[in-house]
Amino acid sequence: MISEFQETLPHQVEALHPTMPPKNKYANVLEHLDSGIMLFDSEGTLTFINVQMAKLLELPRKSLAGCNLIQILLHPELGRFKKKKIMRIYRETIFHRKRYHELIDEYGRHWLITVTYGDQMHGDFLFSVKDVSDYKQIEQTAYQNDKLAMLGRISASIAHEIRNPLTAIRGFIQLLRPHLLQLGKDEYARIILTEIDRANDIIYEFLNSSKPSAPQMTVIPVSSLLKEVVLLTESEALMKGCQIHMEERAVPIAVSIDVKQIKQVILNIIKNAMDAIEGVGVDHSGEIQIGTQAAGRYVQISITDNGQGMDHNTLSRLFDPFFTTKESGTGLGLSVSYRIIKNHGGFISVNSVKGKGTSFMISLPQV
Structure with a gap:
């Protein structure tokens, strides 16, 4: 059988x-x-x-x-x-x-x-x-990390060499300022001191872009942080022909963040938005919309403008150190912002259409 x-x-x-x-x-x-x-x-x-x-x-x-x-x-x-x-x-x-x-x-x-x-x-x-989009994203992330690591090595070697001479120059200019005042040349001293301070700010940004300081966490409602940022920027926004509108939430959302660092990120994005709106033209009525929403365990902060927008090439390099489309820009602001948000356990994304505007989305863990 x-x-x-x-x-x-x-x-x-x-x-x-x-x-x-x-x-x-x-x-x-x-x-x-x-x-x-x-x-x-x-x-x-x-x-x-x-x-x-x-x-x-x-x-x-x-x-x-x-x-x-x-x-x-x-x-x-x-x-x-x-x-x-x-x-x-x-x-x-x-x-x-x-x-x-x-x-x-x-x-x-x-x-x-x-x-x-x-x-x-x-x-x-x-x-x-x-x-091969996923592979390209991995490649781009690896390339970004390599550049940031290189930036850290460079910054460590040059920071001491540049800041010490600048400090000495600033001190001597302050000693000479009374003599320049007698000669009616105090304006020269003011300009020199301003430029030295600007150079120091660039070095500070440069150092932060390679290794921002560890966040000092404080629990704070997101709305209070955003209101403070709006107060700091609304006068400059009006001068550049745009208005800032903030969406009010009935139920406050709290996050644990380094207030100073996150404020720096939001200020940087809003200032970029103002520049993008100013670049459209004097007849353009600019608007910056700021909103918040809960998304799972994250709180999302959106900053949207109706400025000139960006093409795909600019978007793909937006967070690269030293990449900038501005004549006087250092190309470090968004690179620093990216690292700060990452250190907070969050992430930042951006959508933009050339000629129609840009929207940044910052996601931070809720308390």
């Missing part, structure tokens, strides 16, 4: 799971890859496209079968942005024999495109497209 069972079992299993022809099996695997796949034959005709690639092109698969490159480019539903990218990849592949392409799409995602051709493909061209 057992021998009969052993003989019949393979046939029963085969009946339940018929063997799939290898060709169909491999096609099914390609269909459901998370990478986009396109195959052109030696005549330039599209012979295969998987589901993911059709989604990336935002075109129906049925309308692409049997098309050549020209017909795909002339497809009425293909966006202008994608047409330009396809043309660029075609030129670099055919004329420059480039097999790997990296691009950023209109949604800010990073893609790696690999082209396979040659004798092993018998004249066919295989295009595979993979979303």
Whole structure:
């Protein structure tokens, strides 16, 4: 009886799971890859496209079968942005024999495109497209950490060498100030002292960007901190042609923070917002909206302006040390802010559209 069972079992299993022809099996695997796949034959005709690639092109698969490159480019539903990218990849592949392409799409995602051709493909061209946004984010974070570590090493070596001479110069200028006053040149002394203080402030920012001091925590309602910041900035905002509106919450939310450090972060973001609004033009009615909300174990502080906004390139480098779009900026303010929020166990994010404005979101742990 057992021998009969052993003989019949393979046939029963085969009946339940018929063997799939290898060709169909491999096609099914390609269909459901998370990478986009396109195959052109030696005549330039599209012979295969998987589901993911059709989604990336935002075109129906049925309308692409049997098309050549020209017909795909002339497809009425293909966006202008994608047409330009396809043309660029075609030129670099055919004329420059480039097999790997990296691009950023209109949604800010990073893609790696690999082209396979040659004798092993018998004249066919295989295009595979993979979303590498996560890898790019990891790479960018590692790069950011490397730069901050380098910044720390540089700051440690130069801080002593610069601050000591500045202190000595400041002291001698103060000793000479009465003599300059007698000569009617006190304005020179004032300018020198102001510039020395500015240099010291830059060095302080520089040192903080590499290693901000450990937070001295105090429990405080978020609303009281924001009201104080609004009072400090509203007169400057009016001078720059904008108004600050703060959303009042019925139920206060408390956080444990270093008040001085978080105030520095919020002031920096609001001043950047004022500069962005001022850059639009004198006829622009600027507004800065400040709001708070609870989100799980975090409290979120949003600072939104209707200024000139930022493009993707600026956004991707916004928290990099020394990166600035201002003529007189040091490029350290947002880098310091990023590190301060991180040291508080929170995080900071930003969304911006060129010509429409920018929104910063600061998330801090609730008490």
